[in-house]
Amino acid sequence: MPELRGGKKEEGFTIIELIIAAAFVGILLTLAIANVTRARISANEASAKKAMQALRDAEVLYFEGDLDNNGVKDYTAQIGNLSIPGTLRCPSVHGSGCTDKDALVDGSFEDAVASGGGKADCKSPKSGYCIQFAQDIDGSDPVVLQESFGWEASMTHVNKTGREDFSVYEDGIIRCALSRQSTGKPGMFRSDRTSPACDDL
DSSP states (O other), X not given: OOOEETTEEOOOOOHHHHHHHHHHHHHHHHHHHHHHHHHHHHHHHHHHHHHHXXXXXXXXXXHHTTTTOSSSOOOOSXXXXXXXXXXXXXXXXXXXXXXXXXXXXXXXXXGGBBOSTTSOOBSSOBTTEEEEEOTTSOTTOTTGGGTOOEEEEEESSBTTXXXXXXXXXXXOOEEEEEOOSOTTSOOOOOOOTTSOBGGGO
């Protein structure tokens, strides 16, 4: 028989009440986790767009300023690093190396370059995205690079780090394309010249 205090019977929670409370807490947690995931994906996608803008602006500076000092206005197909001349990290082809002051993009771009094979696989993703020079531009032909450049970004885990791929070309428009990969798989750099502008989606 329940203990009496002050003439009133003390009662605890019933099992049904505990189950209802646990279910309610579970629903709230599920909603909170879903919102956090969506917020993270949105932040990653915004960062990827900013990366495309940074690469676009760097290519324009490289081109207009003839920063590789070769006497020809051209673009570059490489992020490179501070010891590889003729790249966005070390624009000048003269001298023994560059410093961060010379670089057109910051060091976080170096390890975010995809390792190849058309998948978003890189050493150190930039906010969940890997980048690469656009597949539809022949980066080995310097004549082509006098006319155009292209950069692409794709998420490392579809629907976990991002939903959309991004690209930018010499026209300066940031383009977007939804990934068609299964959830959790690496992106495949789906955005290209034919993709719509991000603002048009």
